[in-house]
Amino acid sequence: PEDRTVVIPHGIDVSRWPVTTPDDRAQARRELRIDADATVMLFVGRLDDPKNEDWVIEAHRVARRSNPKLATLLVGDGPHRARLES
Numbered sequence: 001p002e003d004r005t006v007v008i009p010h011g012i013d014v015s016r017w018p019v020t021t022p023d024d025r026a027q028a029r030r031e032l033r034i035d036a037d038a039t040v041m042l043f044v045g046r047l048d049d050p051k052n053e054d055w056v057i058e059a060h061r062v063a064r065r066s067n068p069k070l071a072t073l074l075v076g077d078g079p080h081r082a083r084l085e086s
Contacts, residue, residue, distance in 0.1 A: 012044055038069040047078035 007014065020028075029036060041063070043056045053074055060072040074084065 032071075032073070034071045035069060038071045039067055041070060041072045043072070043074045043076070045076050047074070047076045047080040047084060051076075051078075053080060053084065 026036065028034075029038075034040060041056075041060065043053060045051045045053070047053055053076075056072065056074060060070065064070050
């Protein structure tokens with residue numbers, strides 16, 4: 001729902017992607033094996049300095065203490081990708 005969604009502008013042109021339907025979101029959750037009632041945090045950006053994707057990972061660890069159904073997704077490419085995947 002819009003009242004529960006926060007977009008932090010960071011150079012991504014969100015107009016390039018259409019608004020999804022509830023069915024689209026349910027299908028994506030199934031494909032990514034994310035529970036229907038999970039909270040999703042998404043990071044989209046270049047995996048390189050100064051994006052600080054390590055902060056996103058730490059924020060996930062802290063937030064999971066109070067929200068065990070939190071799913072955090074990092075989407076991007078860059079020199080830190082191999083380290084993050086390992």
